[in-house]
Amino acid sequence: MGVTGSSSTDSLAWLCLRLAETTGPIAAPGTARTVALRAVAAARRNDATEGEVAPLLADLDAELRQSGLPGGMGRYRTTPPPGVGYRSLPGVTAHAVHEVLRCPGFLRCARVEGMTWTARLDPPQCAVHDTSLVTERIRG
Numbered sequence: 189m190g191v192t193g194s195s196s197t198d199s200l201a202w203l204c205l206r207l208a209e210t211t212g213p214i215a216a217p218g219t220a221r222t223v224a225l226r227a228v229a230a231a232r233r234n235d236a237t238e239g240e241v242a243p244l245l246a247d248l249d250a251e252l253r254q255s256g257l258p259g260g261m262g263r264y265r266t267t268p269p270p271g272v273g274y275r276s277l278p279g280v281t282a283h284a285v286h287e288v289l290r291c292p293g294f295l296r297c298a299r300v301e302g303m304t305w306t307a308r309l310d311p312p313q314c315a316v317h318d319t320s321l322v323t324e325r326i327r328g
């Protein structure tokens with residue numbers, strides 16, 4: 189499984205969705221955003237390891253809780269809990285193999301989007317790795 193499904197990749201997925209927003213806990217300049225960008229910079233490096241990025245993500249979580257966001261990053265987690273090997277995506281479970289969009293980064297964030305025609309033409313951006321999500325065929 190590698191790092192996929194670990195708590196760090198879930199936290200990166202949180203960042204992936206939140207960084208692109210113009211409102212929210214890390215949109216405004218401040219300590220939380222500074223800490224978030226530090227974690228992003230670490231995750232983007234080609235030789236990034238989870239051991240380097242995890243403490244930075246923990247810092248961000250602590251900062252968010254301190255700044256009054258109950259639950260920190262956990263509150264906004266959109267991905268299934270770690271350790272779940274099977275992910276069912278609504279609408280595509282009838283197919284043995286289907287396509288999803290996911291993060292292409294070396295230290296992947298756990299964000300997975302269902303494939304749509306719109307997404308195929310204009311893939312969503314991963315804000316952590318500053319690149320388009322890539323198509324991946326998975327067995328469901």
Ligand SMILES: [Zn+2]
Pocket residue numbers: 200201204291297298299313314315316317
């Ligand atoms: Zn991402």
